[in-house]
Amino acid sequence: MPYKGFGNENEVFLVGRVLRDRGIGFSTIEDSRFRNFRKMYKRFMTWEIPNVTIKATLDGQEWLATTDDEGYFEFEIKNHSFPKTDNSWQKVKLELLDKIIPNQGIVQSTALVFIPTKLVEYGVISDIDDTIVPTGATRIWEMLKTTFFGNAHSRIPFEGVSAFYQALEKGTDGKENNPMFYVSSSPWNLYDFLLELMDIHQIPKGPLMLRDLGLSREQFISGSHFDHKLTQVEKIFRLMPDIPFILIGDSGQHDAEIYLQVIKDFPGRVKMIYIRDVAENTQDKIKQITSEIRALGVELLLVSDTIVAAKDALSRGWIRQEDVLEIIKEKRKSEDS
Known part of the structure; x- marks a missing residue:
């Protein structure tokens, strides 16, 4: 579960978490109070994956981070060379390098990182x-x-x-x-x-x-x-x-x-x-x-x-x-x- 990151042309901060997927999915306007409670219960009763390695990749550059006891990982990427574009949002590919379960396959996600352009007013x-x-x-x-x-x-x-x-x-x-x-x-x-x-x-x-x-x-x-x-x-x-x-x-x-x-x-x-x-x-x-x-x-x-x-x-x-x-x-x- 990557969280949206941000930074500048010299340093980027990106965090996320590795958890077992509880299958929460999206809500609907028709969901009952019981269904809402069950989904919220799952959000708090998490199964964290500690001590595993995450690889972040962007434009051929790679960085590694390890999850803590609660499954959190953190990247403080310094002296990077993110591509210069007119789009404020850059995409960083994240991949879990460790095998947690048999026949796991590839586990990956995409994190969005905000890098301001020259068009920012405030x-x-x-x-x-x-x-x-x-x-x-x-x-x-x-x-x-x-x-x-x-x-x-x-x-x-x-x-x-x-x-x-x-x-x-x-x-x-x-x-x-x-x-x-x-x-x-x-x-x-x-x-x-x-x-x-x-x-x-x-x-x-x-x-x-x-x-x-x-x-x-x-x-x-x-x-x-x-x-x-x-x-x-x-x-x-x-x-x-x-x-x-x-x-x-x-x-x-x-x-x-x-x-x-x-x-x-x-x-x-x-x-x-x-x-x-x-x-x-x-x-x-x-x-x-x-x-x-x-x-x-x-x-x-x-x-x-x-x-x-x-x-x-x-x-x-x-x-x-x-x-x-x-x-x-x-x-x-x-x-x-």
């Missing part, structure tokens, strides 16, 4: 839970019910999110070159589920930065929500050194505080912060953080819905008027359905 880093799709992340039982009994069809993003993210990906030239990154505290077990959700609801593809469950490579449950997200966001900034970023999150957890730290660590790299207002009694805290961020030369806008963020982005010359009209159209369609 990048976008977004949270997922309660930023793109309602999950009740601050209410544990509601979140568990939503996670285990829904599927990619029944989980509906906030109105206008799909069109807004498409507008950001296209920027002002109308070409889909701006990189989109999604950083979440959701576990890697939900990777295929989140990819399916984004595909069904037409949210632009991009690398997902999730975290491990249990005794991970880093520490128990990959550390705190704050530490995990800060580490992943700053990894993106490091591997995309020449690109400014728009950061999007919500008020339910610690996104504003995390983004404040990013601004301190990478001055001059953040264009704007949009925070979706989803939690009660957080306005005073957000107001204080907004003042700290403004003092560092960046604006934070607390928004009630996607249209507010889209109109602000339009006023700053980051997206096109016609795309804002599509966002309004999508939001009205969602409200009428």
